[in-house]
Amino acid sequence: MGKKRVLGPSAWMLGATGLVIGVFAAFLVKQGNPGNMGLCIACFIRDITSFFGGEAMKMNAFAYVRPEIVGIMLGATVGAFAFREFKARGSSGAVYRFVLGFIFMVSALIFLGCPVRAWLRLGGGDLNAAVGIAGLVVGIAVGTVFLKRGYIVGRAKKLTKPAGLVMPVIAVVLLALALVTFYNGAAPAGFATVAKGAKKTAEGAVFTADKVIAPPGASMVDGAIVGADGEVVSPAESVSVAAGIPGGSRAPLYLALVGGLAIGLAAQRSRFCSVGGVRDAILIKRYDLLVGVAGLVIGVAVMNIVFGQFNLGFDGQPAAHTNFLGNFLPMILVGLTAVFMGGCPLRQVVMASEGDLDAVAAVLGMMVGAVASHALTLASTGAGPASGAWVAMGVMAVVTLGIGFLRTQKA
Amino acid sequence: MVEVDVRGFVCPVPLMRTKKALESDPGKVVVLASDGTAKTNVTYLLQDEGYAVTVTEDGDDYRIEGTK
Numbered sequence: 052m053g054k055k056r057v058l059g060p061s062a063w064m065l066g067a068t069g070l071v072i073g074v075f076a077a078f079l080v081k082q083g084n085p086g087n088m089g090l091c092i093a094c095f096i097r098d099i100t101s102f103f104g105g106e107a108m109k110m111n112a113f114a115y116v117r118p119e120i121v122g123i124m125l126g127a128t129v130g131a132f133a134f135r136e137f138k139a140r141g142s143s144g145a146v147y148r149f150v151l152g153f154i155f156m157v158s159a160l161i162f163l164g165c166p167v168r169a170w171l172r173l174g175g176g177d178l179n180a181a182v183g184i185a186g187l188v189v190g191i192a193v194g195t196v197f198l199k200r201g202y203i204v205g206r207a208k209k210l211t212k213p214a215g216l217v218m219p220v221i222a223v224v225l226l227a228l229a230l231v232t233f234y235n236g237a238a239p240a241g242f243a244t245v246a247k248g249a250k251k252t253a254e255g256a257v258f259t260a261d262k263v264i265a266p267p268g269a270s271m272v273d274g275a276i277v278g279a280d281g282e283v284v285s286p287a288e289s290v291s292v293a294a295g296i297p298g299g300s301r302a303p304l305y306l307a308l309v310g311g312l313a314i315g316l317a318a319q320r321s322r323f324c325s326v327g328g329v330r331d332a333i334l335i336k337r338y339d340l341l342v343g344v345a346g347l348v349i350g351v352a353v354m355n356i357v358f359g360q361f362n363l364g365f366d367g368q369p370a371a372h373t374n375f376l377g378n379f380l381p382m383i384l385v386g387l388t389a390v391f392m393g394g395c396p397l398r399q400v401v402m403a404s405e406g407d408l409d410a411v412a413a414v415l416g417m418m419v420g421a422v423a424s425h426a427l428t429l430a431s432t433g434a435g436p437a438s439g440a441w442v443a444m445g446v447m448a449v450v451t452l453g454i455g456f457l458r459t460q461k462a
Numbered sequence: 463m464v465e466v467d468v469r470g471f472v473c474p475v476p477l478m479r480t481k482k483a484l485e486s487d488p489g490k491v492v493v494l495a496s497d498g499t500a501k502t503n504v505t506y507l508l509q510d511e512g513y514a515v516t517v518t519e520d521g522d523d524y525r526i527e528g529t530k
Contacts, residue, residue: 207496
């Protein structure tokens, strides 16, 4: 005692949590998740939202209740209850957290990933992620300037315990929907889902390894998709090069659920945050949270190499684009909104599951942001950012800075 | 003795305020916090700064006492 340490006692637990997340993420990709997307809070919340938004919101290609998110929610709730840290709380800052969650999501879907996935992409050799992370660091640095000047999003008050159960109840409902869909082989009426392993041809036919889903009544004949009327819908050469539909790329449900539970529990106990590491290093010269991020990058990189999934470079990266500003600028907003929200999206999901209603507002903001991203065509594709993304980023930057100034009180 | 009340604040405000309170190098510091994350992080910060720390639960809140 008495001697200052560079790393506190929590560093090892955080590093271990990062390793667990990294290793699981690489494993889930090996098991069928999209490339470098073993875990992505933004993408997976978008996918879950797509289950409800479906075709009406132009989201049906992503529709799938990702069990990883459900697992994280339930794991965090279990951890909070087991260690008597489940506390219903909320403040007037919830409105700001909602707006920040919205802006966070729209920005993350321009980059194509949340901070967790940015680090995972880096550990997969995707150098576009390094550009995004540079933006993330800039955004966090700007956020710390506001924090130093007295920025506070809200001061939470205690609420009665049942109020804190909003997120856990949502998690249970989502789990039920995921299981019903899984055992029925189709989403309940009114909801959308993509069949596991589904691919789409250039002509619009959808098929899996064992059946043709669209157009209705079509079947596979000698490698070609033939309609009910006997006309060829997609020739064999088109079928053989058909691209996978994002929502259909997934690891087995139970593996993803168990992985999520483990990550949720570890994140709740260790307070792992994919943004807090950089923030604390700048703000208070503490590096424990950064050890967590280092663990994640090392864990996923090593396992990616083991599984043969490591691919160093800018081009040909899965679910990524190579537009420099399209990677750098949105991640500034991601970093800034995450600091303003009080933690990265993974932390928001964990805090929401611990009874924090402001964090629930942030998660709901992310869901509405996901709908806006796709309904208004702001989300990027592998080809690059959408034309509307640039204007959207300008508007969102103004709103985010406005919230920053509005919530900064002289101490 | 210095007292810091960070009940209701999310990270990193509890850590920032505690760190600021430590600038005067007090022999004893009491931090009131309301969530588990603040409790854990403040405890580690105080320990790193050379304080012996005891945490007591006060209803739904935590009272973190550090003495040097």
